[in-house]
Amino acid sequence: MSKPTTVGVVTPQTARFESPLTLKSGATLPSYELVYETYGTLNADKSNAVLICHALSGNHHVAGYHSEHEKRPGWWDNMIGPGKPIDTERFFVIGLNNLGGCHGSTGPSSINPHTGKPFGASFPVVSVEDWVETQARLADRLGIHQFAAIVGGSLGGMQVLQWSVNHPDRLRHALVIAAAPKLTAQNIAFNDVARQAILTDPDFHGGDYYAHGVVPRRGLRIARMLGHITYLSDDAMGEKFGRMLRSGAYNFGYEVEFEIESYLRYQGDKFADSFDANTYLLMTKALDYFDPSHHHGHSTLSETMRAARARFLVISFSTDWRFSPARSREIVKSLLDNNLDVSYAEITAAHGHDAFLMEDPHYHNLVRAYMERITGEKAA
């Protein structure tokens, strides 16, 4: 096995789709673009493709660097690359920016060709099922009928579940990481607070803030701060920040005093500078609506998963309270009920929900072992 390295410099590509797409909401997009990156080489029988589905704030830049000068690699570079758990010397890996995103795929901040202005509030609400549909169309465009595996964490894991039900024959393996079969009320509540922060920001302008030359920074910042609290565990926060004070003493004011405040504000600011508020709203809505049983007219997850044919690896993290191990076990049970092949691991990790993006040796060894087993499988 070669020493793990990076895929190096990668260039995003754009696929333009001119056939109209009818969304779950009933709205239709006459045309749209998807931005994607690929790593590795597609083999002759096109049986080694792996699709990576991104989470709330992710995008197509999964691994490698956009230039020699880029400081930080793609968001899952520790998992994907030559000699890495998802080995690009064996697999042809695809990352894309989901429809409604803000990193190049058609979304609220894109220019509507019919008006010459950004879509803004007129961009329709998209669902996980819509994403799966567009991802399938991208696969068609690349000549991939069946993926060796589809992999995703969090909201990405939800897309993997949806794939396994909507296109059971188009994936041999499903890696569902730190996900849930549907959100709890508490989870929807967190999302709504985040949305309210954005929607009530005076700079939001009903979603058409582009025309006013402003962005709802305050709302987006608070939304992200809240998100970060839920992605980390209490213990991890305590260990990393505790009650440390920046100046070592109380200042009896409202400026940054505790290190945790500094961290959250920094994360909030960074996010507000780089992410589109409308996209954030759409993504949280897709999370809330996700329920694979809902559109299939089934009452239970087990009934819904009856359609699936893939083999599954389900992974959860011990301190993840936003997508707790119990939720992953619900997924596992629905697969067991249908006699599907599934392995389930609960990784002992301190970092809460964020652990799925981090480099834990056992977690990475598991994914590596699983992916090695499926190397060289032929398309069914």
Next chain:
Amino acid sequence: MNMENAKVRHDFATIAAWVKPGSRVLDLGCGDGTLLKYLKDSRQAHGYGVDIKDANILACVKKGLNVIQNDLDAGLSGFEAGSFDHVILSQTLQAMKHIEQVIAEMLRVGKEAIVAFPNFGYWRHRVQVLQGRMPVSPNLPYQWHDTPNIHLCTLKDFEAFCATHGIRILERVVMDGEREIGLLPNIRGSVAAYRIERG
């Protein structure tokens, strides 16, 4: 490892003989998956292992087996009643905290269960106790202070347990290494395997 050519542990072979070809199997405390892999290869069993240790989960995934990370002492709520042909507990019983609950759960989830465990009544163990020491043997390879085994029992104990809990014993095989034991099993047998069902 290729089980075809490798020497199969006698207790594994005994268990495999009870497993109907192509049946659905749950192996509780499956360890590194050796037994499950053997049942998959030799009996075409569609199986799932359950284990709590990270290293065992990884070993099973490396073998291409289905494995679920779970604490058996927390029950088998993730499994539907009657959803397995065989539920196996091999060399794990003695390390469980809640024996009654685990066996009740096995018989809920499985149409029948297979339990294999070291016999505390084995003569070598008796001799060591008479010598005033806690037994240590190939089947009980631990010192008193580091053993995971908290509920050791003899054949008689287990059979009495089955009787009082309304569990029917369908078959029993008692072994000492490679040999099957007929006479004085509770003294001469180092390992026993039972096939049981709800009475």
